[in-house]
Amino acid sequence: MGGSLYQRIEKECEEHISAALRSLVGQSPDLVVFLSLVEKCWQDLCDQMLMIRGIALFLDRTYVKQNSNVRSLWDMGLQLFRKHLSLAPEVEHKTVTGLLRMIESERLGEAVDRTLLNHLLKMFTALGIYSESFEKPFLECTSEFYAAEGMKYMQQSDVPDYLKHVEMRLHEENERCFLYLDAITRKPLIATAERQLLESHIPAILDKGFMTLMDGHRIEDLQRMYSLFSRASLDSVLEESFSKNEAFCNTIKDSFEHLINLRQNRPAELIAKFLDEKLRAGNKGISEEELEGTLDKVLVLFRFIQGKDVFEAFYKKDLAKRLLLGKSASIDAEKSMISKLKTECGSQFTNKLEGMFKDIELSKEINESFKQSSQARMKLPSGIEMSVHVLTTGYWPTYPPMDVRLPHELNVYQDIFKEFYLSKYSGRRLMWQNSLGHCVLKADFPKGKKELAVSLFQTVVLMLFNDAQKLSFLDIKDSTGIEDKELRRTLQSLACGKVRVLQKFPKGRDVEDDDSFIFNEGFTAPLYRIKVNAIQMKETVEENTSTTERVFQDRQYQVDAAIVRIMKTRKVLSHTLLITELFQQLKFPIKPADLKKRIESLIDREYLERDKNNPQIYNYLA
């Protein structure tokens, strides 16, 4: 009896359902209206099937359960609906089209009935046709949409804006999966969007915008670029085959790395400079957390730099200046940066930098005990206070030795300190670094007393005017013994800048041989303590070039040493194997052509020779 009842229910349902679906055919050219009709049809089915099931509950629980090949009433309803939907293909097709149009409208900024979308997509899922009937065409549509949009926006907008737009779109699509799309669509959807908006434009993005972002220190934008790019490949990992993707992942990383290093040492230099600005005092209004955050972001970029030795050279130079001139915003921030670099590159990279900090701290102790010492108490000239930083050569950058004839009192002070220091640490050699010295001078101007914060060289020049009113350039040069270029720079800073402690005749920006200088009687300034030693913090072009040159020279030595080391061990080695070995051993970027240059230089110097029988082989010459 259960069987025949079941069959009659089924027959009734079928008739009803097929009629309902057939009635949708040819209904309403307006897709949104049509969709509402479909929704109603579906809603009615659900309600009715529920009622039927409620009435025939007993049937469901006994007859259906006892017969494995018989569906539950609910499933039966679904199956009938699905069957007749497939018999009226235009209805299904129109539904899908309608849904896709709605989603496209929403993407273009229109408000759409999300509930309608939600219900209809749930219908598809319930009917088991979601993936085949909806998801597939949906992803194709999405792909086309973003392909077109990507191209349009790439042409119209600049890179930072484009990336922001991409970020927004990806967020949007993600939201879509919460609002009406089935959760299974999320991954392929995001992957499709990324593929069209990002992956196909990566070369163009890097081409167009990368340098501008680098030059403009646009750390946040660069970070966005990097995170979008790495996400793009990460999601693809889950999508496609592993091997295909690893190559792609590496391609992204490689092209990023390649581009960041195309301008040779510039990125390294820029990043070091950026850090210098952030770590220097005078960055008011930036909290500790903000600074930490910035440092972390910079580190992301740092990972891509190949020539880290260039970075080290610039960073060291700037750190030295900050430490010695007391310009660090916060020692904690400095130390935090060092420990970040240590985590990145290992302790060997940061050993010297840490040594610099140790020297500063040790110097404090030395100065304390110097003040207490007998030498200090007995022999020091009065009226001067002096503190000394004792630097360990090797930790600090190399400074060109600069001679200067110091005023008598300063000489005495230096000698006494030296005596004290060597009495404590015998066997050491002290070399005064005059270019790094700085002083505070008490100056008596007719219009008011002032304190001038000046460099040592500026001090030496100014103190000449204690005994003379007017001095020529050549006089000053003779008396001070300061090197020509440095002297001109110093005089310029005293007579031609904002703060004119001296006056130059004739007037003009540059210091010429015939110039004369006089003490500026009329000098006034709003503050009591005036900084005139800004030149020490500024970087000269020569400094920059020489830092880079030194790094490159150093690299040359390293290459030579590596070649000799390898050849000494192997005695006989082919060219290609030697090159491979070198690339493995050398930690900085170098072109094969440069390696060839060094090899040929070593052949010339008779460290190696080409084998007589096989020109591809080198022999080590002991």
Add this chain to the structure above:
Amino acid sequence: MPPRASKRKTAPPNSSSVTSSDGRSVLSKAKTKGLEKIDRLFNSYANSSSGVIDPDGIEALCSDLGVDYTDVRILMLAWKLKAAKQGFFTQDEWRTGMKALGVDSLSKLKKALPLLEIEVGKPSNYEDFYTYAFRYCLTEEKQKSLDIESICELLNLVLGAQFRPQVDSLIEYLKVQSDYRVINLDQWKNFLRFFQEISFPDLGNYDSCLAWPLILDNFVEWMKEKQHS
């Protein structure tokens, strides 16, 4: 273990002359007359005060042989003589050379020149001659490289006949490039190998990843750019 019989080198009979510092030589009678003729030929070109054939003498020799001063065959002669210094033949070198050629008169020397060319052209000798040509041009004691101008002339002289188009291209390149102002022996040696091994002018089988000197990498790049423009 029984001691190995030592192999002692015995001096061959009729050993070649050992010249003592005053110029006298020790020889068997049969050779004396030949040597005299060789010496006489030497003296006819040698500078009487210096005791060597100097550039003037060589010029005269060339004129008598009917070859140009700049002819490659004089270079070949120098090679045969193992002459140490460009533009000069010492008496020893002269003697060595004439004997090796088996000549003792001017007419015989003239006839020997074509044979000398063939001898030089033999693969076993050619590389040696080629290397010799470079060394021969080094004038200063510690000099290891030749200026570009001299290299171009030498290339022309030594390889021009055999590798005309390659030599012309390489000379053109050497004159326009500015990476190298001098060429050393290693680079020189590789020029020959380059001409011998690399197909021209397509340079299709050249691989810059191999141990070719950098100057040739640059040359190939320059050639390829020229061909494309």
